[in-house]
Amino acid sequence: MPLEPSNVESKQRPYPRSSKGAAAMRRAVIAGLVALVAIILAVFMIAPSLLPSGHNRADDGMGSTPDAVVPRPMNLSPSADAVIYGPNLTLEWTADPDADSYVVIITVPGSSIAAVNLTSATNSYDLDGMLSGGDYLWAVQAVEDGVYGQFSNETQFTIKTSLDAPVLQSPAGGSVHVNSVPTLRWSSVSDATGYRLQVSTDAEFNHLLVDSRLNGTTYVPAFVMEDGTVYSWRVSAYHCDAWSNWSLTRQFSHSYFLAAPLPLAPVSGSTVDGGQLNLTWSSVEGATSYRVQVSASASFGTLLVNAQVSGQRYLVTAELAPGTTYHWRVQAVNKATTSSWCAVSDFLVPADRMSFSYEWTYNGRTWWLNGSAPGSEYYALHDLARNYDYASYVMDADPTVISVASELKSMAAASGHGGDIAQFVLAFVQGVPYTSDLNTTGQVEYPRYPVETLVDGGGDCEDKAALYASLMQSSEFNVDAVMIMYTSTTGDSGHMAVGIAGSYSGSYYVYEGKDFYYCETTGEGWMVGEFPRQLNGFDATVLPC
Numbered sequence: 036m037p038l039e040p041s042n043v044e045s046k047q048r049p050y051p052r053s054s055k056g057a058a059a060m061r062r063a064v065i066a067g068l069v070a071l072v073a074i075i076l077a078v079f080m081i082a083p084s085l086l087p088s089g090h091n092r093a094d095d096g097m098g099s100t101p102d103a104v105v106p107r108p109m110n111l112s113p114s115a116d117a118v119i120y121g122p123n124l125t126l127e128w129t130a131d132p133d134a135d136s137y138v139v140i141i142t143v144p145g146s147s148i149a150a151v152n153l154t155s156a157t158n159s160y161d162l163d164g165m166l167s168g169g170d171y172l173w174a175v176q177a178v179e180d181g182v183y184g185q186f187s188n189e190t191q192f193t194i195k196t197s198l199d200a201p202v203l204q205s206p207a208g209g210s211v212h213v214n215s216v217p218t219l220r221w222s223s224v225s226d227a228t229g230y231r232l233q234v235s236t237d238a239e240f241n242h243l244l245v246d247s248r249l250n251g252t253t254y255v256p257a258f259v260m261e262d263g264t265v266y267s268w269r270v271s272a273y274h275c276d277a278w279s280n281w282s283l284t285r286q287f288s289h290s291y292f293l294a295a296p297l298p299l300a301p302v303s304g305s306t307v308d309g310g311q312l313n314l315t316w317s318s319v320e321g322a323t324s325y326r327v328q329v330s331a332s333a334s335f336g337t338l339l340v341n342a343q344v345s346g347q348r349y350l351v352t353a354e355l356a357p358g359t360t361y362h363w364r365v366q367a368v369n370k371a372t373t374s375s376w377c378a379v380s381d382f383l384v385p386a387d388r389m390s391f392s393y394e395w396t397y398n399g400r401t402w403w404l405n406g407s408a409p410g411s412e413y414y415a416l417h418d419l420a421r422n423y424d425y426a427s428y429v430m431d432a433d434p435t436v437i438s439v440a441s442e443l444k445s446m447a448a449a450s451g452h453g454g455d456i457a458q459f460v461l462a463f464v465q466g467v468p469y470t471s472d473l474n475t476t477g478q479v480e481y482p483r484y485p486v487e488t489l490v491d492g493g494g495d496c497e498d499k500a501a502l503y504a505s506l507m508q509s510s511e512f513n514v515d516a517v518m519i520m521y522t523s524t525t526g527d528s529g530h531m532a533v534g535i536a537g538s539y540s541g542s543y544y545v546y547e548g549k550d551f552y553y554c555e556t557t558g559e560g561w562m563v564g565e566f567p568r569q570l571n572g573f574d575a576t577v578l579p580c
Contacts, residue, residue, distance in 0.1 A: 106184060107187060109129040110174070114190065120195050120276060121194075121276020122194065126159060134178060135180065136155065138175065138178060139153040139154070139155060139160055139175045142189075144191065170192075171191070174188065174189045196277055197277060198272045198273065202221060202222040206287045207285075207287075216289075217287055219268060221252050227272035227273065228273070228274045230249050231249075231273065263288065263290065292372070293373065294367065295378075298316050298378065300314070301314075301382045304381065306418055307355075312382075313350055313351075316347050322374070324345050329353075330361065358384065358385065361383075364378075386410040387410055389409075392404070396462070406438060406489070409434075412433075416484045421478075421481055425518055428501040429518070430486075431508035433486060435489065436509055460503065461563060465558065465561065466559060483501070485502040485506075500518055503556045504516040516533055516535050516580055518533060518580060519576070520575070523573055533556060536549045536551055538550075541553065544575070546577045551577070
């Protein structure tokens with residue numbers, strides 16, 4: 036025990052001590068102090084063996100032990116710099132089996148004041164929405180028998196309680212979709228793992244048709260749209276428990292309208308077999324049936340066919356008259372409405388023979404020629420695609436051409452014109468009416484084969500030139516001919532004529548060693564070899580036939 040200072044006041048002896056007595060006194064005091072120090076050291080050396088196991092000093096009477104003996108926890112979750120989406124978060128750390136409880140401190144970086152000071156009986160704590168969005172630091176310490184251990188290392192984490200709202204992209208607000216289902220599209224949102232889409236028949240979203248979670252940023256409505264109904268839609272983004280606000284709302288509507296079908300076959304203007312005929316047309320979305328009509332009248336005043344079918348085909352079984360053009364049309368039908376009629380299409384049933392008749396003058400006399408062509412021959416050529424290889428339209432071996440050439444040869448011989456047969460035939464071709472392609476076919480350029488020119492009752496310069504070259508090269512005359520094409524230097528106009536081999540007077544072209552004399556087939560009265568002055572300066576190209 037420490038020595039307490041004496042409160043007994045010392046008194047001076049009346050006589051002095053001897054030097055030997057004073058020295059003995061000093062030695063006795065020093066010896067007492069040394070013995071006291073030895074006792075204190077012995078107590079400290081013996082004390083650890085008297086404390087319970089795990090401790091290193093005696094109880095101080097306050098029930099506490101040093102911090103060093105309480106294990107220091109390790110933070111497990113959230114890990115360093117983790118991003119937590121949503122306010123629901125569970126803190127977890129390593130467990131101490133001897134711990135009675137744990138103290139959790141959550142702070143805001145840069146602040147010394149704890150945002151949250153918690154106590155947990157286990158090695159975890161569910162914050163359950165306790166924190167708002169932002170950055171935080173957390174640490175934990177264990178408590179044993181009232182003794183507080185060291186805090187764990189601080190761990191920083193971030194809470195995101197909201198995301199950016201998506202931006203609606205299409206369809207445009209207020210758009211109307213006729214007979215089509217729009218694809219709903221919106222922008223992607225950073226950090227989002229999914230989206231919630233709502234589609235409603237009211238702007239307050241009280242009558243939902245769609246309320247779905249989606250992974251992508253598009254959606255094609257699967258519900259049946261009603262005609263004229265306005266649909267509202269919106270989207271929000273989410274990641275775990277973090278959600279965005281709803282996007283702005285857009286509306287679109289659906290209009291139920293049946294489009295007219297497109298006639299497919301037979302192609303308008305084509306020639307068909309006189310037997311049974313299939314009419315076909317395109318399907319129309321929303322149609323449940325189709326109404327088809329066929330008439331020999333363009334106004335459909337008298338109907339040959341007036342039928343309603345479920346598919347896109349109709350077999351015409353009614354008898355079709357040869358040499359007749361028929362018109363047909365179709366419309367789509369369903370319970371709600373009927374489409375307009377499609378564009379009228381027509382087809383021709385060929386006649387067995389197609390007649391023609393011509394009148395012309397030569398050498399002061401009027402001449403007539405009557406003939407006919409097989410319908411099958413005419414329409415086989417009529418249905419061919421057009422090209423601009425004008426020499427390919429010369430057909431000197433065509434039976435109708437040969438028949439006409441034979442008739443002209445007989446007429447010339449009987450009238451004494453056998454010696455000027457080239458001029459006689461040229462007068463016949465000049466007498467065939469000149470017609471414009473634009474007026475007769477609606478096309479700017481429509482080259483005709485000779486049979487077409489004869490049956491159609493006329494043609495333009497290349498048509499009549501091909502007819503004349505075909506007649507002269509036929510087996511009835513065997514005269515070599517070429518087509519001569521004229522083009523203006525500016526390229527904006529042209530002409531077609533014929534050159535025939537032989538000995539004539541007037542203008543001619545030399546081609547492969549032969550003289551080919553110019554023959555004008557368009558206007559009447561032109562002689563073989565007579566060249567129009569209007570063609571002076573034009574570029575001429577010889578087209579061998």
